[in-house]
Amino acid sequence: MKKICIVGGCGHVGLPLGLVLASRGFEVTLLDINKNAVGLINRGIIPFQEEGAEELLKKEINKNLFVTDDADVVRIQDVVIFITGTPVDEHHNPKIHEVLNVVEKYLPLMNKEQLIILRSTIYPGTTEIIEQKLQKHFNTRPKLAFCPERILQGKGIEEIKNLPQIVSAVSDEAAKEASEIFSEVAPKIIRLEPIEAELSKLMLNTWRYLEFAIANQFYMMVEDKGLDFYKIFEAMKEDYPRAKNYCKPGLAAGPCLFKDTMQLSAFYRNQFFLGQSAMLVNEGLPNFLVSQLEKKLGSLKNRKVALLGMTFKANNDDIRESLSFKIKKELEFKLADVLPSDPYLKDTYKLEDALSKCDAVILGVPHNEYLNLKIDKPYVDCWNVWK
Ligand SMILES: NC(=O)c1ccc[n+]([C@@H]2O[C@H](COP(=O)([O-])OP(=O)(O)OC[C@H]3O[C@@H](n4cnc5c(N)ncnc54)[C@H](O)[C@@H]3O)[C@@H](O)[C@H]2O)c1
Missing domain, CATH: 3.40.50.720 (NAD(P)-binding Rossmann-like Domain)
Structure with a gap:
């Protein structure tokens, strides 16, 4: 062999x-x-x-x-x-x-x-x-x-x-x-051919990134008006086959989707406006989630915020390009006291400790461990797992 x-x-x-x-x-x-x-x-x-x-x-x-x-x-x-x-x-x-x-x-x-x-x-x-x-x-x-x-x-x-x-x-x-x-x-x-294969891989990852950007843009648009995004989302999809694969909002992070969209943009002499816009939308979601919490709490100054899920995706231990770290930075910028917690990472708070000590919660990524939690404090959950 x-x-x-x-x-x-x-x-x-x-x-x-x-x-x-x-x-x-x-x-x-x-x-x-x-x-x-x-x-x-x-x-x-x-x-x-x-x-x-x-x-x-x-x-x-x-x-x-x-x-x-x-x-x-x-x-x-x-x-x-x-x-x-x-x-x-x-x-x-x-x-x-x-x-x-x-x-x-x-x-x-x-x-x-x-x-x-x-x-x-x-x-x-x-x-x-x-x-x-x-x-x-x-x-x-x-x-x-x-x-x-x-x-x-x-x-x-x-x-x-x-x-x-x-x-x-x-x-x-x-x-x-x-x-x-x-x-x-x-x-x-x-x-x-090689050039076709190179493009096929970049176009696949970019397509995924754009899908997330559409969902994230609509989520921010609707929630910003004080409306319930998921009520509309579920009604829109119910028994409507063409919307079967319409994806949910969420942090579009990790080592591939962002950088491959940017590779494709560079290939098209930075004229790939759709890709650039997707980047702005997806990278803007952490800021939006923090401002949603700020609306609920008034001010974030000196408030303890549990941030659940620090990896770049659910049920995985990889933190490369995780947007939870961007949420953490934004919270710290607002002088909040952040309690990061993740079952896959050492040196983060235990879930029970983070939940008992905090004033509010942001869901970073929906690890299985979080799906059945009953949160009795103000929270922000763009994944809709705590509906
Ligand atoms: N992670 C994914 O899910 C995924 C999926 C499809 C494609 N890709 C692509 O595959 C490629 C690799 O991604 P990854 O996630 O495996 O990265 P990675 O960082 O996990 O793995 C790269 C490995 O290469 C090693 N390395 C670096 N320089 C080396 C050298 N000179 N000699 C020997 N080893 C060296 C590193 O130590 C590391 O172990 C990237 O182009 C990525 O876009 C990744």
């Missing part, structure tokens, strides 16, 4: 893919610069919330799955998959060099026979730039593919096995080899 190395293999996307590939018989090496994560995974511990990962890890570790921070392993692989972060900078422009630097770092260890797969969510045109770098280095056309990851964080193991895999490549040979690998895990392969 093929030897596959995943660069960034201890991350939220690399690890589930590595586990699934190992479970299909590939010899997988997770290569990562995060020594702490490498140590944990080698001891059978998954460093973050990922359904079904621990069982798979216990089965595969040191059989089909190996974990290391030693870059030299790249030399002996048939396939090298890159899945490192693709952030935007403080001006919301993609930091393309972060991806290029990672590939360049491992270039001296790679050879022209290897299939190289890019799997990060990249700025359109990045595959072509990397193709040129590889071509210059190998002095021949590289076997390069771009196969975007589309999993829902935390449910990656299940989704990798159930979602069709988009495969694009710079040559038919690379596309064929990449398709052969993903056919072992995904139910279906969909072929695109």
